[in-house]
Amino acid sequence: MRDTIPKATMSRISLYLHEVEQWQQQGHEKISSQQLAEILGLTATQVRKDLTHFGQFGRPGVGYHCGELIRQLRLILGTDRVRHVALVGCGNLGRALATYPRFEKRGFSIVAVFDNDPRKIGRKVGPHKVQDMSHLSAVCRQKDITLAILAVPAAAAQDVADRLVAAGVYGILNFAIVGLAAPSDVVVSTVALSMELEQLGLAVRLRHHGTRDA
Amino acid sequence: MRDTIPKATMSRISLYLHEVEQWQQQGHEKISSQQLAEILGLTATQVRKDLTHFGQFGRPGVGYHCGELIRQLRLILGTDRVRHVALVGCGNLGRALATYPRFEKRGFSIVAVFDNDPRKIGRKVGPHKVQDMSHLSAVCRQKDITLAILAVPAAAAQDVADRLVAAGVYGILNFAIVGLAAPSDVVVSTVALSMELEQLGLAVRLRHHGTRDA
DNA sequence: CTATGTGAATCGATTCACAGCC
DNA sequence: GGCTGTGAATCGATTCACATAG
Numbered sequence: 052m053r054d055t056i057p058k059a060t061m062s063r064i065s066l067y068l069h070e071v072e073q074w075q076q077q078g079h080e081k082i083s084s085q086q087l088a089e090i091l092g093l094t095a096t097q098v099r100k101d102l103t104h105f106g107q108f109g110r111p112g113v114g115y116h117c118g119e120l121i122r123q124l125r126l127i128l129g130t131d132r133v134r135h136v137a138l139v140g141c142g143n144l145g146r147a148l149a150t151y152p153r154f155e156k157r158g159f160s161i162v163a164v165f166d167n168d169p170r171k172i173g174r175k176v177g178p179h180k181v182q183d184m185s186h187l188s189a190v191c192r193q194k195d196i197t198l199a200i201l202a203v204p205a206a207a208a209q210d211v212a213d214r215l216v217a218a219g220v221y222g223i224l225n226f227a228i229v230g231l232a233a234p235s236d237v238v239v240s241t242v243a244l245s246m247e248l249e250q251l252g253l254a255v256r257l258r259h260h261g262t263r264d265a
Numbered sequence: 266m267r268d269t270i271p272k273a274t275m276s277r278i279s280l281y282l283h284e285v286e287q288w289q290q291q292g293h294e295k296i297s298s299q300q301l302a303e304i305l306g307l308t309a310t311q312v313r314k315d316l317t318h319f320g321q322f323g324r325p326g327v328g329y330h331c332g333e334l335i336r337q338l339r340l341i342l343g344t345d346r347v348r349h350v351a352l353v354g355c356g357n358l359g360r361a362l363a364t365y366p367r368f369e370k371r372g373f374s375i376v377a378v379f380d381n382d383p384r385k386i387g388r389k390v391g392p393h394k395v396q397d398m399s400h401l402s403a404v405c406r407q408k409d410i411t412l413a414i415l416a417v418p419a420a421a422a423q424d425v426a427d428r429l430v431a432a433g434v435y436g437i438l439n440f441a442i443v444g445l446a447a448p449s450d451v452v453v454s455t456v457a458l459s460m461e462l463e464q465l466g467l468a469v470r471l472r473h474h475g476t477r478d479a
Numbered sequence: 480c481t482a483t484g485t486g487a488a489t490c491g492a493t494t495c496a497c498a499g500c501c
Numbered sequence: 502g503g504c505t506g507t508g509a510a511t512c513g514a515t516t517c518a519c520a521t522a523g
Contacts, residue, residue, distance in 0.1 A: 297503090297504065297505090298504080298505075299504080309504090309505095310506095313504090313505060313506065313507090314506085314507085316505095316506095317505085317506060317507080321505080321506070323504080323505050323506080324504085324505075325503080325504050325505040325506080326502085326503050326504050326505080327503085327504070327505085328503090328504065328505085329505090
């Protein structure tokens with residue numbers, strides 16, 4: 052487990068966890084790299100290579116024990132214990148994310164919600180009162196918040212990111228369409244929804260290349 | 266332009282478009298591969314290689330003309346003309362996406378919204394009345410809808426996807442956490458928000474590897 | 480005989496080095 | 502001089518082939 056993990060591998064670990072959980076819920080006790088690969092449209096070798104970056108979880112001639120593999124994958128992802136998350140920005144997208152049930156189901160708990168709009172502060176969003184940004188640092192430290200979801204307008208994103216970093220957050224999931232500067236020990240991952248749609252459009256165009264200008 | 270485009274290149278084209286637009290709005294007339302690369306944290310060579318997959322848009326000694334490059338990038342992405350999009354699923358996330366202003370700003374227009382919940386049908390979400398799923402096929406064809414955003418529960422996703430395909434949609438942006446089966450001429454792109462958060466958590470853990478179990 | 484784990488080989492993407500144009 | 506476009510070289514990721522364990 053102590054070499055550097057390929058980026059491509061990292062992006063597949065949570066896929067593995069999700070599919071093995073599904074598989075187990077369907078009543079299976081074990082799963083082979085072949086079966087897991089087929090579900091995900093990968094190769095069996097790729098699945099095994101990915102997993103062995105973190106340890107040897109399977110048994111030759113048998114496969115992987117679902118329960119054990121799930122435990123290990125959660126350990127890898129750090130979701131064996133619940134992680135506290137702050138959500139900043141209570142627009143339409145922010146409110147949807149605040150109540151997105153899958154975060155809670157997968158080991159992340161949104162424990163504080165912030166906005167800087169006085170009309171929103173004090174309102175409830177899901178189970179949480181929206182708090183003023185000025186409380187950000189104190190609340191993050193008090194509630195042991197290590198990750199943040201950023202759903203504010205692009206113009207405000209860098210400022211909020213700086214404040215989150217100052218508040219001791221280690222990772223930021225950024226829904227604004229700007230690159231964020233952050234110190235090297237803080238991870239920023241940007242989800243640009245409009246670009247996802249653009250890329251889908253491009254993929255469609257290339258697949259139908261000459262065919263028609265669909 | 267007629268070799269196969271690397272997947273990695275495809276995923277960067279919309280980044281280029283966005284940054285060149287910003288750059289132009291800041292009053293610049295031209296941009297060099299070096300400047301664009303710095304903004305995005307890439308190398309100048311990579312930017313040039315990516316662009317030349319689609320044609321030769323720059324002039325040696327000068328750089329790229331912003332206006333011309335933007336025009337070409339939109340042509341590549343197919344957003345030179347507005348594309349009609351259907352949104353299926355009016356839960357919290359669906360409603361946020363239905364009114365997400367950036368889609369409209371970048372050449373995509375949500376022209377129809379569907380749900381199968383009778384209590385939601387007829388309500389307005391942004392400028393659109395929520396329609397029953399039974400109208401899906403007729404509306405998609407009538408309004409020349411080529412792309413769809415799928416924001417329904419995982420259990421319903423495959424069924425809806427099948428109906429979208431039957432309705433002549435070429436691409437599906439899927440927010441449900443399931444792999445969707447679709448014919449090879451239909452592109453499915455899945456955005457799994459909870460997995461984004463898991464991957465962020467993993468990246469954080471690996472960056473701080475031994476340090477502390479943040 | 481079945482399925483994992485892994486070094487070696489292949490494949491694809493990034494970077495280098497430079498030829499050609501402004 | 503400055504910068505693009507591109508073949509050659511490097512780097513990383515996937516696949517192959519097989520040794521090893523159940």
